[in-house]
Amino acid sequence: MDSNKSRSYHRPVWDDNGRFHFELTPQPKGKNHVSVCLVPPEKVIPVIFIPGVMGSNLKNEGSEVWQFSFRSLKKWLFANAEKRKKLLDPKTTMVDDRGKIVNDGADGKKFPSRRKRGWGCAFYKSYGEALDRLQYLLSDDDILTDNYFRKEQLQTARQRFTGVRIGDEQAEQVLTEAETVHGHRFLYPLHVFGYNWLQSNADSAALLGTYIGEVLEDYQGRLAVNKVILVTHSMGGLVARHYSEIMNGQENILGIVHGVMPDLGSPAAYRRMKTGERGITGIIIGDNAEKLMPVLAQSPGPLQLLPGTAYGPGWLRVEGSGSRQSLPLNDPYQEIYLNKTDWLRLCEQDLLLDDTQTEWESYQDRIKIDARKFIEELNGKYHPQTWLFYGVSANNPSDAYLTWKERPALRPALRPALQLVPVMGYPEPSSPTYRYDAGKTFELISAGTPGDGTVPVTSIRTTSPHIRGVLATNIDHEGAFAVTPVDRSRSVYSDLSDALMFTVRSVIKIVQQVPAP
Structure with a gap:
């Protein structure tokens, strides 16, 4: 010089x-x-995040019904079953994009605002900080520019990831230096596809196709390739796969990164119908069958999370005095979901409200047409560039199977204190955990097997010619995209979760298909 x-x-x-x-x-x-x-990368590869069930904000007749705000959540504290069913009706609800956003102007004029990119659709408690960090990691090439103005040279996240192996993953999943350099040649605006998670995921997949077309149109003249990358959470993975593999959307997708996707369905969907949702979410959406079953029975999306045929037999067990039973034997739809007489059936007609016979017939159609067709048609189908991570921790007990376990008989005078569910004509009050049948009391017990607290390891298919990379890690279901690691002492970086690192690294792996500009 x-x-x-x-x-x-x-x-x-x-x-x-x-x-x-x-x-x-x-x-x-x-x-x-x-x-x-200092010339920056200018060619764009859009990344679209697809939330999971309950992950998109919803409104009904213009009013918030599902959003992380006091005005929205207070509606549920004292709502009865009738009100919940009305407010969470898939036919009258729609996506609400008015939710809170972290650092809306942080990307400057490089991309449209975060609100224009759909971030306001995402349920803030689950995704607010995660989306902000994910965009930061995808835009970390700014660090390379900033290095010209400071003495201390910092590494980008992708440079930190280079050559780093997470856990026991395969060596080919590790980023090479050449792949890192290539990844820095593009821009990655992060969009959010909010969808009505109450409606059929097939309907949401059709809307995803429209949304992808709109995003690509927004960047005409700037695109490195006329395709997007999808990053999904939970049920959002089913939406993405249905669009890609069933609706011929593959040609518009460069690759997909799935997080905690219930690939084969999860027995947790059965548990929700029979006992309500657990924890704080249960207080809001319904903590017993009486409150939640009328909502789920009318909603195709949640029903499409039920275990399909590929999940295998015997995940619903009954343990009584001197007897054992395991279902399904072959067909979970006929044996459990459409079963109208056995006490362990999925749906209680008497809890469906309104005209219960009409509601039951509509529910049957949803199982036969919406759930069965969707689940079975999607089985084993993946985009050719699929990367996925899932939870394997015993500290997040999950439902690989469920057991109705008989409890000791009680004197009739004590039964109301247990609040037993009415089964086969026994007029007992409702309860989230107990069943009473032919003089016997049963409690629904979770298996407590490893997973993420919702999706068990047995729900994940990790081998396919189309699955390029897999990470098994310690995460909980809702916080799968949490910014910081669950256990800092066991993570590669104490300030970043392995799941987020895997997601960003997978995006860069997918981008290797695109020639340098």
Whole structure:
């Protein structure tokens, strides 16, 4: 370098059209000055995040019904079954994009605002901070520019990931230096596809196709490739796969990263119908069958989370005095979901409200048409560039199977204190955990097997010619995309979860298909 030359570095300035220029100050000729313009990547590969069940904000007749706000959540504290069924009706609810957003202006003019990119659709408690961090990690090439203006040279997240192995994963999943360099040649605006998780995932998949078309149109002239990358959480993975593999959307998708996807369905869907939801979410959406069953029975989306045929037999067990039973033997739809007489059936007609016979017939159609067709048709089908992570911790007990376990008989005078559910005509009050049949009391017991607290390991298929990378890690279901690790002492980086690291790294692996601009 010529020591007689003065040198200045200039950052790119982005305009309203997503184009950049440089603002230079003229220098006298005699100063022999060199202005260095730091050219950023300019070709775009959009990344679209697809939330899970209960992960998109909903409204009904313009009013918030599912959003992380006091005004929304207070509606549920004292809501009875009738009100819940009315407010959470898939036919009258729609996506609400007015939710809270972290750092809306953080991306400047490089991309449209985060609200325009759909971030307001995402349920803030589950995704607010995660989306912000994910976008930061995908945009960490700014660090390379900033290094010209400071003495201490920092690494981008992708540079930190290079050569790093998470746990026992396969060596080919590790980023090489060349892959990292190639990944820095593109921009990755993060979008959110909010959808009505009460309606059929097939309907949501059709809307996803429309949304992908709109996103690609927004970046015409800037695209590195006329495709997007999808990042999904839980049920959002089923939406993405249905669009990709059943609706011929594969040609618009460069690759998919799935997080905690209930690939084969989960017995937890049965448990919710019979006992309500657990924890704080249960207080809101319904903590017993009387409150929650009328909502779920009318909602195709949650019903499509039930275990399909590929999950295998025997995940619903009955243990009584001197007897054992395991279902399904072959067909979970006929034996459990459409069963109208056995006390361990999925749906209680008497709890469906309104005209219960009409509601039962509609529920049957949802199982036969919406659930069965959707689940079985999707079995084993994946995009050719599929990457996925899932939870395997014993500290997040999950429902690989469920057991109706007989409890000791009680005197009739004590039964109301247990609040037994009415079964086969026994007029007992409702309860989230107990069943009473032919003089016997049964409690629904979770298996407590390893998983993420909702999806057990047995719900995940990890081998397929189309699955390129897999990470088994310690995460809980709702917080799968949490920013910080569950156990800092066992994570590769104490400030970043293995799941987020895997997600960003998988995006860069997927991008290797795209030629350098």
